[in-house]
Amino acid sequence: MIAEATLIVDLMLGALACALGLLSVGLSNLKQAIAMFIALGLILALIWLRLAAPDLALAEAALGSGVLGGLLIMASRGIKKPAPDHGSHLKNIAATSLSLLLAMVMGYASLELLSTDNRQLAEVLTFEYLADSGVTNPVTAVLLNYRAYDTLLELTVVLAACISVFIAGPQFLLTDKTAPFPQRLIKALLPVIALFACYLLWIGAKEPGGAFQAGSLLAGGVALFMLIGLRYPLSVRSLRWSLGLGVLAFLVVGLSSLLSGQPFFTLESETAGLVILLIEIAATISVTAALAALFLGGHPQRWYAHASKKEESS
Amino acid sequence: MSTLLIFNFAALFLFAAGLRGVLLRRSVVGQIISINVCGCGLFLWMVTLAFRGEGEAANALMHALVLTGIVVAVSASALALVIDSRLRANHDE
Numbered sequence: 501m502i503a504e505a506t507l508i509v510d511l512m513l514g515a516l517a518c519a520l521g522l523l524s525v526g527l528s529n530l531k532q533a534i535a536m537f538i539a540l541g542l543i544l545a546l547i548w549l550r551l552a553a554p555d556l557a558l559a560e561a562a563l564g565s566g567v568l569g570g571l572l573i574m575a576s577r578g579i580k581k582p583a584p585d586h587g588s589h590l591k592n593i594a595a596t597s598l599s600l601l602l603a604m605v606m607g608y609a610s611l612e613l614l615s616t617d618n619r620q621l622a623e624v625l626t627f628e629y630l631a632d633s634g635v636t637n638p639v640t641a642v643l644l645n646y647r648a649y650d651t652l653l654e655l656t657v658v659l660a661a662c663i664s665v666f667i668a669g670p671q672f673l674l675t676d677k678t679a680p681f682p683q684r685l686i687k688a689l690l691p692v693i694a695l696f697a698c699y700l701l702w703i704g705a706k707e708p709g710g711a712f713q714a715g716s717l718l719a720g721g722v723a724l725f726m727l728i729g730l731r732y733p734l735s736v737r738s739l740r741w742s743l744g745l746g747v748l749a750f751l752v753v754g755l756s757s758l759l760s761g762q763p764f765f766t767l768e769s770e771t772a773g774l775v776i777l778l779i780e781i782a783a784t785i786s787v788t789a790a791l792a793a794l795f796l797g798g799h800p801q802r803w804y805a806h807a808s809k810k811e812e813s814s
Numbered sequence: 815m816s817t818l819l820i821f822n823f824a825a826l827f828l829f830a831a832g833l834r835g836v837l838l839r840r841s842v843v844g845q846i847i848s849i850n851v852c853g854c855g856l857f858l859w860m861v862t863l864a865f866r867g868e869g870e871a872a873n874a875l876m877h878a879l880v881l882t883g884i885v886v887a888v889s890a891s892a893l894a895l896v897i898d899s900r901l902r903a904n905h906d907e
Contacts, residue, residue, distance in 0.1 A: 524851055547824075553882060556857075649881070
């Protein structure tokens with residue numbers, strides 16, 4: 501009885517995801533397509549819960565729906581009339597058949613992959629050596645211990661994207677054009693968001709949570725803070741330090757183990773938990789500053805100049 | 815018809831829809847949405863392959879890879895949106 505009920509839920513979630521995907525790709529009105537995309541992110545977060553991936557659900561809800569949805573809405577604000585999509589019939593048929601062909605090849609491969617039942621080396625590493633890794637959450641252990649180099653590169657990518665946005669961007673966020681937001685509600689929500697983000701960061705060693713989930717949630721909070729007309733909460737100098745802190749902490753830990761003759765980023769069993777927590781705190785600050793600065797859409801200096809000009813004129 | 819088959823099909827459907835959107839849409843923001851839908855499909859596919867059953871823990875390595883993928887996808891999409899915004903601003907001048 502329970503099995504059928506969960507199967508029906510899975511069927512509904514899968515059908516909803518397909519429908520939302522089709523709508524967000526097919527609608528020519530950009531605002532509607534973005535709304536469908538945000539809803540797709542929510543449905544995807546529920547599917548992650550069904551597939552035993554609660555860390556991913558947290559990250560998807562905060563990043564995929566929250567940050568990316570907000571950025572898409574900001575970007576679509578300037579577009580009066582998007583370019584019409586209708587290509588020739590031949591082009592339509594060619595594109596659809598190519599996509600379906602590729603998907604069917606991947607489907608055939610996945611049937612093979614789903615039916616084999618081999619214990620991967622990764623699972624052996626994750627579960628049999630989990631006690632030595634310093635944390636009890638296997639995803640955190642993989643992210644910050646076994647595959648820490650990937651996380652270092654991920655933080656570098658976020659930093660690089662942020663810097664590139666500073667260089668390339670005009671301004672997204674013009675506070676004099678935002679609709680009236682419920683200021684008191686958001687001001688009341690902000691401490692709750694900050695508390696929850698700290699909780700997610702702390703609990704990431706044992707339960708689902710961790711640096712990226714906490715960082716993206718806090719970045720959403722800072723984005724709300726900026727949207728209701730308050731300033732970006734960091735000066736330019738502390739912004740530079742906050743952005744670099746994650747990569748810096750990682751490199752310090754990694755190179756210090758080189759100095760003692762061991763390979764890059766080797767953690768000792770006894771101190772691993774503490775070192776991972778310190779790196780996670782630095783990474784959270786970094787990710788929050790970077791993701792929130794993406795909403796600025798340009799160099800913060802220009803935003804501060806614009807904001808101070810507004811204060812002088814008002 | 816099991817859980818895995820349902821989500822496998824949904825993942826590949828999302829992938830195909832996103833790919834079709836990338837090929838056919840003319841506005842850059844629409845293309846970015848389509849690339850992200852394609853990416854969502856791929857992530858769903860990877861997590862479905864990492865699923866090990868109702869009570870057992872799933873493959874944590876795949877989950878970490880998908881987490882990294884989500885963060886990188888958001889960063890790259892943000893950069894693409896800003897570049898497009900700048901191009902449009904330059905074009906309108």
